[in-house]
Amino acid sequence: xxxxxxxxxxxxxxxxxLYNIADNGxxxxxxxxxxxxxxxxxxxxxxxxxxxxxxxxxxxVSVLETPRKIILMVPxxxxxxxxxxxxxxxxxxxxxxxxxxxxxxxxxxxxxxDLASKNLHFMGMGVSGGEKxxxxxxxxxxxxxxxxxxxxKPMLEAIAAKVxxxxxxxxMGKGSAGNYVKMVHNGIEYAIMQLISEAYDLLKKxxxxxxxxxxxxxxxxxxxxxxxxxxxxxxxxxxxKDSLTDQYLVDMILDKAGAKGTGKWTxxxxxxxxxxxxxxxxxxxxxxxxxxxxxxxxxxxLYTEKxxxxxxxxxxxxxxxxxxxxxxxxxxxxxxxxxxxxxxxEYSFQIPLKDVVKIWRGGCIIRSVLLEKFxxxxxxxxxxSNILLDQDIAGLVKSKIKSLRKTAGFAASNGIxxxxxxxxxxxxxAYTTESLPVNLIQAQRDYFGAHTYQRTDREGVxxxxxxxxxx
Ligand code: 6PG
Numbered sequence: 001x002x003x004x005x006x007x008x009x010x011x012x013x014x015x016x017x018l019y020n021i022a023d024n025g026x027x028x029x030x031x032x033x034x035x036x037x038x039x040x041x042x043x044x045x046x047x048x049x050x051x052x053x054x055x056x057x058x059x060x061v062s063v064l065e066t067p068r069k070i071i072l073m074v075p076x077x078x079x080x081x082x083x084x085x086x087x088x089x090x091x092x093x094x095x096x097x098x099x100x101x102x103x104x105x106x107x108x109x110x111x112x113x114d115l116a117s118k119n120l121h122f123m124g125m126g127v128s129g130g131e132k133x134x135x136x137x138x139x140x141x142x143x144x145x146x147x148x149x150x151x152x153k154p155m156l157e158a159i160a161a162k163v164x165x166x167x168x169x170x171x172m173g174k175g176s177a178g179n180y181v182k183m184v185h186n187g188i189e190y191a192i193m194q195l196i197s198e199a200y201d202l203l204k205k206x207x208x209x210x211x212x213x214x215x216x217x218x219x220x221x222x223x224x225x226x227x228x229x230x231x232x233x234x235x236x237x238x239x240x241k242d243s244l245t246d247q248y249l250v251d252m253i254l255d256k257a258g259a260k261g262t263g264k265w266t267x268x269x270x271x272x273x274x275x276x277x278x279x280x281x282x283x284x285x286x287x288x289x290x291x292x293x294x295x296x297x298x299x300x301x302l303y304t305e306k307x308x309x310x311x312x313x314x315x316x317x318x319x320x321x322x323x324x325x326x327x328x329x330x331x332x333x334x335x336x337x338x339x340x341x342x343x344x345x346e347y348s349f350q351i352p353l354k355d356v357v358k359i360w361r362g363g364c365i366i367r368s369v370l371l372e373k374f375x376x377x378x379x380x381x382x383x384x385s386n387i388l389l390d391q392d393i394a395g396l397v398k399s400k401i402k403s404l405r406k407t408a409g410f411a412a413s414n415g416i417x418x419x420x421x422x423x424x425x426x427x428x429x430a431y432t433t434e435s436l437p438v439n440l441i442q443a444q445r446d447y448f449g450a451h452t453y454q455r456t457d458r459e460g461v462x463x464x465x466x467x468x469x470x471x
Contacts, residue, residue, distance in 0.1 A: 003029040003052060003063050005155070006070040008083055009101075010037040010053075014073030015044065016134035017100065017127065017159070022049035024158040029053070031060040061090040068095040069152065073127075076103045076261075084111060093119040096148040100127045102262050105183065108176035112144060121148040126172070126182020128364035129161065137161035139364035140169035141185070141356075143178030143349070161363025168359040173349035180269075180343055181356055184336045187266025187280040189365050190259075191332035192230050194283035194420040199325040200234070202407065205416055206321075207314050211248045214238045217318055226326055228368030257287040266339070275342045276430075277335035278423045279328065286419050306415045317410075323403030328424035330370060330397065334387045335427065337374070341385055354378035388431060401428070 007018045010032035018041075021028050027050035030041050038053035045051045054060040061068065068091060074083055080103055087097070097115065099108065099122070108124035115122040126141030127134065140160045142149055149171055157167040172181045203209040203217060218235035222228070242249040263284040270277040311317035337353060344351040357374040361367055377390035387393055408425045411418035430436060445451035447466040455462055 001027075001052075001063070002065045003027040003050070004065050004069065005029070006031070006060060006064045006068060007073060008032070008060070008070060008087070009073035010034070010041060011073065012131050013100075013127070013134050014071075015041070016131055017071070017073060017138070018051065019044055019049070020135050020137070020159045021155065022051045024155070026155055026158075027051075029060055029063050031057060057086055057090060061087065066092060066095065067151070068092070069098070070096065071098045071100050073100050076101050077107070080107070080111070084115070088115070088118065088120070091118075091120055094121070096121040096123065096145070096151065098123045098125050098142070098148075098152065099179075100125050102126070102182060102186070102260070103179050104265060105176035105179040108144075108179045112175065121145045123148050123152075124176045124179035126178050126185065128182065128185055128366075130365065133161070133363050133365075137168070137363050139359050139362060139367070141172045141178045141181045141359065142169065143172040143181070144175055146171070160359075161367075163362040166358075168362040168364070170352070170355040170359050172356065173344065173351040175347065175349060177344075177347075177349040177351055180347070180349065181340065181351060183262050183265050183269070184340055184343075185360065185364060185366060186262035187277065187283075187339070188332055188336040189230075190263035190266075190283035190287070191279045191335070191420060192228075192329050192366060194286055195279075195325055195328045195332065195424070196230060196234055198411070198418045198420050199321050202321050202411060202416055202418065203318065205308060206410060206414060207311055207317050209318075211238045211250065217322075221322055221325075225369065226322065226329075228370070229365060230368075254293070255290055256293055257290045259284070259287045263287070266336070269343065270339050273339075273342055273346045275335075275339045276427065277339055278427050279332045279335055279420055282419045282423045308414045308416070311410065320403040320406050323400040324407035324421060326370075327397060327400040327404045327428075328421050329368075330393070331388075331424040331428055332420075333366075333370070333374065338386045352382070353384070354382050386431070388428075397428075404428075 004026050005021055005028040007014050007028060007030045010030050018028055018030050022045065029052045030038065031054050032038050038055060041051060041053035052063060054063060072080060072083055074080055080099060080101065097120065103124055112122045123142060123144040127138050129138035137160055140156050142156060156169045160167040160169040172178045200214065203214060215235055215238035218231055218238065222231045222235050237250050240249045242252050245252060267281045267284050340351050340353060340356060343349060354375065357371050357378055361371045361375065373393065374387055377387060377393055378384060384390060388397065404425050408418065408421050411421060442453040446453050446463055450463055452461045452463045
């Protein structure tokens with residue numbers, strides 16, 4: 001018997017994606033270096049599914065229909081290259097390999113070229129939604145080879161999440177655009193998680209809210225205009241009890257955050273191609289700072305002064321923190337989307353921004369009702385360089401900006417760390433300022449290094465012999 005699809009890598013994500021594909025009526029074979037994972041593949045399958053585990057790469061390749069359509073769900077980096085080295089000699093012209101992991105886009109470019117030299121198609125495809133999403137409907141970001149994409153499209157549309165009956169998958173652009181869009185998705189994910197953690201801190205330390213009260217606040221937020229996956233899971237987290245101690249689990253978790261690299265790549269990329277995404281940068285560096293646990297303990301003892309003045313009106317404070325979180329989140333999306341606009345030019349990806357926000361509306365970690373508004377904005381103007389330049393978005397921003405200022409001010413005056421909130425506000429203020437004080441920086445650069453400057457009143461490049469009081 002032959003199978004239409006193949007999956008290499010039967011870890012949590014690969015396995016769930018495989019079942020999702022099989023659930024939608026496509027036959028699929030699986031392979032993993034770990035024999036146990038192959039053997040247990042049948043356990044999660046229903047009798048209707050056409051699923052087959054294979055014991056060797058040779059068996060795997062031989063049971064697939066041609067052109068073969070092989071999805072890789074293995075950790076990014078060396079494991080992907082290792083699989084490709086092993087499988088290349090077994091493939092035939094026209095076969096398609098789809099990397100569905102969080103691979104670095106430059107690696108994908110290299111692999112596309114390598115496989116193309118053997119007349120094989122290679123595609124980078126972002127998949128978001130975690131374990132559950134993979135099983136029931138993720139957001140899927142394919143890019144690259146158009147021919148291969150069209151062959152896969154019906155399957156991708158069947159397995160993806162749906163919003164208003166539309167599948168959360170679309171062609172994200174040329175080359176490694178699929179991986180790039182997923183990378184930026186993760187950068188935005190980092191920023192939003194940072195902002196939510198700060199809102200939590202402000203409500204907890206600033207207004208003394210306990211976990212029950214926090215649960216109610218997040219429940220209310222999630223029931224309104226802040227409805228989103230990350231707010232929803234945060235709501236649930238405040239209810240979870242620890243099985244070991246019967247305390248709230250969130251209070252038992254050490255305050256050191258891990259990271260696997262996609263956030264860092266987003267920041268590196270933004271620096272590389274010259275895009276300002278400070279809220280994403282700060283989210284990456286905050287996770288780094290969180291790891292200095294011992295130093296933070298030492299420093300907190302050295303600088304104990306933090307007397308917090310509770311807000312006069314708790315209800316109002318909660319509302320303001322909510323609005324601040326909403327707006328800072330919007331600003332984080334704006335930064336990430338602006339990075340995609342620039343990257344699209346820089347790497348000739350031709351990323352359709354309208355489709356990006358459309359397919360992020362469901363299935364992925366950063367899905368939120370806010371994306372509906374971005375979708376409307378890009379539908380009106382697909383070439384919008386920054387979402388903050390849209391009229392309707394501007395109206396929304398104006399309705400919340402006061403709360404963002406008040407919340408940032410409260411955090412600053414009470415010594416509650418709020419790097420994400422401060423940076424979102426700082427970005428907004430800089431972005432919306434007609435004349436920045438950077439004229440002075442240019443003067444300094446020209447003063448000490450003859451780096452030259454441009455003028456406001458005439459064309460050209462100028463240099464001055466600046467007069468010094470010292471000689
Ligand atoms: C998703 C997630 C997923 C994963 C990231 C983030 O969209 O489903 O983004 O890809 O959670 O790897 O991981 P780190 O926080 O560990 O960097």
